[in-house]
Amino acid sequence: MATIERARGDESPLVTTVLRQLEHLGLAAQWEPGDRVLANVTTGTLHLADGALQRAIPAVAAPRAATADLTLLPHDDRTVLLTTTVSPAHAAQVHERGWGGYVDTAGNAFLRAEGLVIDIQGRRAPVARPTLSAAFTRAGLPVTFALILCNDVGASANQRKLVRLSGASIGTVNRVVRALRERTPPLLAPDGYELLDTHRLEAEWLSAYTALQPTTWPDERYSSSTWRTALDVVRATALPPGALLSSEAAAARLGAPIRPTTALFYVDDGGTGRRDLITQGRLRRDEEGTISIRPAFWRLTPSPPEKQTVPRLLLRADLLLEDDPRIDEIRRKFFDERR
Known part of the structure; x- marks a missing residue:
């Protein structure tokens, strides 16, 4: 196996661990750092060698790769994600979001390059809580x-x-x-x-x-005898003042060319928004319902809501959480996103 000298000081603990996992697979691995995208996210090139065959693969090193990261981090169909852990479900998202592959610190990997095919799943990384700012x-x-x-x-x-x-x-x-x-x-x-x-x-x-959202601010699901479909919610002329629309229904209300199948509301915590919404929509709890209610994590906004929808930043986040390729292109155009 070829030997590649590593430059000191240019590898994070994440990259060092990933390179070690690749070496356990019989590959000589080197990381060539590029630009720092976010605080702990760096683009670069992953150099792999076995024997005389050398490969240079574009990569992004990100300790945490949430749903938003898989979409927003710069990548194409050759880029490999280096991250802490990739479960089988997460691996499916990596592929759906157009990445070329991944390697994590537990040794799970999906790599395809000249003369190289690696597909390893199911390994568990040590549980560690990331330190958040x-x-x-x-x-x-x-x-x-x-x-x-x-x-x-x-x-x-x-x-x-x-x-x-x-x-x-x-x-x-x-x-x-x-x-x-x-x-x-x-x-x-x-x-x-x-x-x-x-x-x-x-x-x-x-x-x-x-x-954080799925576990910190979980949804409650409902069905409605007033709003039979999400489009009925979009077309509603008056909604309770303490309830704001988000996700695909909000995008449609703001003019995006999308036919929503679900409606997500944020309701004021401790106010009357939730009660008023349930009353107006004649909502009943239904785990298969198309209407979701989520507690608002803020108290006020510095400007009045636009057409009773959440601020654009939160709308963008909720569209990312949909994890639905059907609305990806619409979301990118709506927010002028670039890969």
């Missing part, structure tokens, strides 16, 4: 959300305003602000609340939200 935890996400929304509408932000919009405590707001200022490079101005890299902050928020 305060800005992207369950408590911090609403504060970061409020900061991004203020920036979107050109509204000034301050400590009191972030407390009021997010519903978080002053302590939580301070921790989020400090975390964003201490990032390298910083995401928030050192002496104010100006965002320094909105695109990167939004990408990290999308990644964190789509990873």
